[in-house]
Amino acid sequence: MADRPRKPGPGAKRAGRSARAFAASGGGFASVDEQLRYRLERGLLGRRGRRRAKPASGRGPKVDQGPRLTAAEAEVAERLQKVMARAGVASRRHSEALIQAGRVTVNGRVVTELGTKVVPGRDIIEVDGRPLGRPETKVYVLLNKPKGYVTTLFDPQGRPKVTDLLEGEVAERVYPVGRLDFDTEGLLLLTNDGDLANGLMHPARRVKKTYIAKVRGVPGPAKIRALREGIELDDGPTAPADVKVLEVRAPNSATISLRIHEGRNRQVRRMFAALGHEVIHLKRIALGPLKLGDLPAGEWRYLTDQEVADLYRAAGLRLGGKPRGRRPARR
Numbered sequence: 001m002a003d004r005p006r007k008p009g010p011g012a013k014r015a016g017r018s019a020r021a022f023a024a025s026g027g028g029f030a031s032v033d034e035q036l037r038y039r040l041e042r043g044l045l046g047r048r049g050r051r052r053a054k055p056a057s058g059r060g061p062k063v064d065q066g067p068r069l070t071a072a073e074a075e076v077a078e079r080l081q082k083v084m085a086r087a088g089v090a091s092r093r094h095s096e097a098l099i100q101a102g103r104v105t106v107n108g109r110v111v112t113e114l115g116t117k118v119v120p121g122r123d124i125i126e127v128d129g130r131p132l133g134r135p136e137t138k139v140y141v142l143l144n145k146p147k148g149y150v151t152t153l154f155d156p157q158g159r160p161k162v163t164d165l166l167e168g169e170v171a172e173r174v175y176p177v178g179r180l181d182f183d184t185e186g187l188l189l190l191t192n193d194g195d196l197a198n199g200l201m202h203p204a205r206r207v208k209k210t211y212i213a214k215v216r217g218v219p220g221p222a223k224i225r226a227l228r229e230g231i232e233l234d235d236g237p238t239a240p241a242d243v244k245v246l247e248v249r250a251p252n253s254a255t256i257s258l259r260i261h262e263g264r265n266r267q268v269r270r271m272f273a274a275l276g277h278e279v280i281h282l283k284r285i286a287l288g289p290l291k292l293g294d295l296p297a298g299e300w301r302y303l304t305d306q307e308v309a310d311l312y313r314a315a316g317l318r319l320g321g322k323p324r325g326r327r328p329a330r331r
C-alpha cells in the first residue's frame with residue numbers, strides 16, 4: 001500500500017534502530033512522496049524552522065518567506081502560485097498578483113514573496129481568508145462583457161469588475177481568459193480550468209480572436225493591406241491579420257472585422273491608431289471556435305459540452321472525460 005512503510009530491511013538493523021524509528025526517519029519508503037505522506041498522517045513532521053517575517057527594511061513590502069522546508073518536504077514543495085492556479089483560484093499570473101497584494105496566507109501568515117514554496121497537503125493556504133480546498137468543479141462561462149467593466153480580479157481604482165456580473169450566481173471562483181479593455185465589449189470566457197486557460201492563451205497555439213471595430217474615418221485599400229500584412233507597433237510588428245471591411249459610412253466611419261491570434265495589450269486599438277484611425281467601438285465576437293452569438297451585453301451562460309470540447313481541441317489539449325460542472329445554457 002502506498003501509505004504504509006515497507007518492512008524494515010537489513011539497513012534498519014545495521015543502523016541499530018527500531019522499526020518505528022526506521023520508518024519515521026524515512027527508510028523503507030518507495031519515494032519521498034510516500035514517506036512524506038506517511039509522516040504527515042502520523043504527525044511525524046515537525047513544524048520547525050518557521051521564519052519570522054523579516055523586519056521592514058524600508059525598501060519594499062515586508063516579506064514572509066514562509067516555513068523553512070526539510071529535505072523531504074523540499075522534494076515535493078511547489079511554488080505557491082502554481083498550487084493556487086491548480087486549485088482554480090486564478091491563473092498563475094493572477095495568483096502572483098494576489099500574493100503580491102498581500103491577500104494570501106500560508107499557515108496563517110501573509111506571504112508576499114513570489115518564490116515561496118509550499119507543501120501541498122501540509123500547508124494551509126488561504127486567499128482573502130478562504131482556504132484552498134480541493135480543486136473545484138470545472139466551470140466554463142461565456143459572458144458578453146459590457147463597456148465600463150475591468151477584466152482584472154482586483155482594480156485599484158475600484159471600477160466595476162466582470163466577476164461582479166456573476167456574483168451570487170456562479171459559486172466557483174472563475175477568472176477571465178485573456179483580457180478586454182474597460183471600453184471593449186463582447187465575448188469573454190471565464191473559467192477555473194487553468195489548463196484550458198493557459199492553452200488558449202499560449203502564443204504557440206495561435207488561437208484566433210475576432211473583433212468588430214468601428215473606426216473614425218475610412219481606411220483605404222493601402223491601409224487594409226497593411227493590416228493584413230502586419231503593422232509596426234512600438235512592441236514589434238503584428239502578425240498578419242484576416243481583415244474584412246463590413247461597412248463604409250464615408251467619410252465618417254467604417255466597420256471592420258479583424259481576426260488576430262496575438263493578444264497584446266490594446267492591440268486592435270493600437271493597430272488602427274498606427275494608421276491614423278481611432279477605434280470608436282470595439283467588440284470581440286469569437287475566441288477560436290467559440291462564438292458570442294446573440295447573447296445580450298451583461299448576460300452570461302455556461303458553455304455546452306461541445307463548446308468545451310472544441311475549445312480543448314483549439315488549445316491543443318485532450319479532454320480527460322466528460323467536462324464537469326456544465327449546466328443548462330441560460331438565456
Ligand code: URA
Pocket residue numbers: 179180181182184265266267268269270282
Ligand atoms: N484589442 C484592443 O485594443 N482592446 C481589447 O480589448 C482587445 C483587443
